[in-house]
Amino acid sequence: MNLDISATEYISQVRNGTISAEEFVSKTIDRIHAVENKIHAYITIDEKNALDAAKTIDKKIRAKEKVGACFGMPLSIKDNICTMGLKTTCASKMLEDFIAPYDATVISRLKAEDAIILGKVNLDEFAMGSTTEFSFYGPTKNPWNTQYVPGGSSGGSGASVSALECLISLGSDTGGSVRSPASFCSVVGLKPTYGLVSRYGLVSYANSIEQIGPVAKKVEDIAFILNIIAGRDPHDDTTMEKKNDDYTKDLDAGLSGKKIGIIEQMTGSGIDREVLSATNKAVSKLQDLGAQCIPISLDAVEHSVAAYYTIASAEASSNLSRYDNLRYGFDFGTEGFEFKAYVAKVRSNFGPEVTRRMLLGAFVLSAGYYGKYYLKAQKVRTMIKSQIDEAFKKVDLLLAPTMPILPFKIGEKIDDPLTLYLLDINTIIANLTGIPAISVPFAISSSNLPIGIQLFANSFEEKKLLQAAYSLQQTANLPKVPI
Amino acid sequence: MVENNEIKHLGDLVKVELKEPEKYVKQVEHILNYFERLDKVEFASEEQLRKEVSFDNLREDKHEPFLTDGRLLIEKLKKDQNNFIRAPKMV
């Protein structure tokens, strides 16, 4: 059976009886067993329940009963999104034994459409990182070369989709965490507009910035899933009623008459030669399709990394305060301890990156420093947004490579946090301003490593964004994943 | 700018016992130096990006008990035999 099909193809094959949900899920599980020791994408695999759910859906199909839009397609879910009955560890010792007593809203919506949750996948601890090397469970490997990082923090999402260990994955994107693994693993990854997809059930890291985002092999699959998970949720008061009717409709609308702005600050010096050449090729393909491409300058990009890490660290230091191991967490008794000493002791189990960000966050919020760092960082957000709004008066979309460099080896950059932070420079403006952005796999380097191209649209313009992404996707001719 | 004492104080604020505080001193200082550039930016507007909602559009005041799998939530947490949560002694 061919696992390398899109979700849309899967649905049509199941509907016309070519394959059954149970067969496909079962083959996917076989695939997981075959490659997991090399990829290490999964933290939890829920085999039995997945197969049972698939069997039930097949029965419904045979009985010609109503079946949800997903027809039993197997999904992997980043392990910082709550799934009732399954562990949600956030790849941290602090949540080693935590089983959520409720489903995240996105999970309820997917289950209602008969999607199957195959398991929970790896991430940087509490979503803080760009390479998935900061996981308590060890790193995930890039299916294109298992000595290389898969990107992060949703490395498990990118790798599991790329290695055919699931059809679609849900990750979360705070500073590029869905787009970076999508780019490094040669799959598609979308960060929706802030407020389009409910965060209820997403374990908070930087709550004024993050969004749950889908990862898939094809843009049409992203559009399909977005239809199901997007839209106002009363459980999340930051969501808005701004969902477009049907993201899958008119995906092939094309690009003639569209203007695309190429972000100068992200296509200049400092970016890898092959990444730059792939970007230029993408631009020329888009021009062939009728788009007009012009350079756009966003000089506020220069401050974006500092602003992002100031705000994200501040929010992280507060969002992670609740982990004191008293109500849930891991096994460590309170006998013999005094309260403050106990809490400090259990919390010494956070990894170094999480600890670093909490210390930074405490600093920028401490008495006297709020105006100097945090408030200024918030103003940078507004500044970037107004430059972007200006740009969108001249163009319909913005473009830049997703990552300034090619995937690199595991362990290569882990000792210099600031170097890692700077890798987010191309993705972060979307998080700071809330606008949607998508990474489309476009090229493979001479060293056989994936390169993704990123498109941005203005807030709540996912339809326009997906149409452009689809057009770009159709111009790329990519080899199959080698694993 | 940042010394061992400062790091220990920050560790105390976020309640994390730091086994090797010196390790963090250099890294935190390096990153904070990078953040300094924010101080030099000049801003035209004071506005911040926040969603606004009229207070009529908030949640209705209704009591709805929460059950998970038909049971009380406390059953799924680290409770003692009387359904209390045990915490270490307060000094």
Added chain:
Amino acid sequence: MTKIGLEIHCQLTKLESKLFCNCKADYRNLAPNSNICPICIGLPGSLPMLNKRAVEKAAMISIALGCKIPEKIGFFRKNYFYPDLPKNFQITQYNAYGPTSIGSEGKIAIEGKEIRIRRIQLEEDPGRLVYEGSSEKTQITLVDYNRAGTPLVEIVTEPDFESPRQVRIFLNILADLVENLGVSDPYLEGAMRVDGNISVEKGNRVEIKNVGSFRDIEKALHFEITRQQSLVERNIPIPAETRHWDEARKITVSSRSKEEEEDYRYLPEADIPIIQISANAVSVLQRTMPESIVAKKERYIKKYGIPPQVAEVLSSDKFYSELFEKAHNEKNAKEAANIITTDLMGFADTREKKLELKISAKHLSDLADGIVNNKITRNSGKHALQEMVKTGKSLSEIITALDLGHVSDVSSIEKIVDEVFKEEEKAVLEAKQNPDAVNYIVGKVMRKTKGKVDPSTTLEIIRKKLSS
């Protein structure tokens, strides 16, 4: 010169649900941790859902205290670690970066003195700690989160109070005010908590926490003033500190020396959007919220001619003023107010007794009418009221059953007076000499008739007979 400021926490006990979730707002008498959900216990991934009516009721308190309500309000996080705080931060309001709390710069007058309200904010209550064993040898703290997330309104005053007595009067007015608004039942256990800060002779400010009841705050403040003044007399500087009230020993005790001021690292609560409260919305609230106590009192005096003292007592009591509103009409208002304040309040002064009262507004109205129309004397009225309260029977039923009908026809009264004259010859002689002694005879007639005779008619008849 003594200066006292207060920080009052008032629970919005009249709400159905907590501030950010649908768990029950009134947590009292529930089994431990049976009133919790992912939100109020701060589970990973949970998000707050702000309660509309909580914002409304907090706004009403702001209006009643003369505060300004900003057009946009926001929430902040106050970060600190404590076992009763499930997220280890409290969602509250904070004005350091601009006025975003539900009320600021208000004022309220007590006995002619103006007390300024610095700010009013909406916030969540933490859970409750229960200690196993005595607090000295406690090894374990038990936590019950049923209360976590209960809506609180914090009211902070300027240090405008000059005496503990003023504080007590203010707190009583505030309790009546929130009860009258229908936002809180301040007499429920734990519903209204007060912390104070106090300085004497321009010395350092001392904070007093953990005072259980209103009576205790006055005692605590008195104690503290004495303690501080004695230090001043001995030229010892007063340390700025936090002290807690020791209920058992009736003294204030220094809390564990506070390490430097806690750094709460406030930041905006990004999970709750900015809430718009338009000027129009505020006017609607002003128009539709319950009439203030002050306005009620004015209305009772002006419209019904009720004496100020009676009006004061009646308007301050929510239960009885509501009864009055239903029971009175143009003619009997003054009498109804009188019955309530003179007699009824005496029968039922506590919450429990009020709830047990069987008297209905109609019956009360009938009674007031009866007295105004001379169907029954005021004296008999007192008996009738007692019956009504106990049995809930109507006025006519009671008049018949107890034979309380008003006797006002002259011939019946003359007959009874004649009887009494025969029985009390000595008193009659005395009364002929000393006019004041007549009252004794009137009293006898009243006793004989169980108060059914009209006193003034009786007095006239007796005088006539004496002089004849």
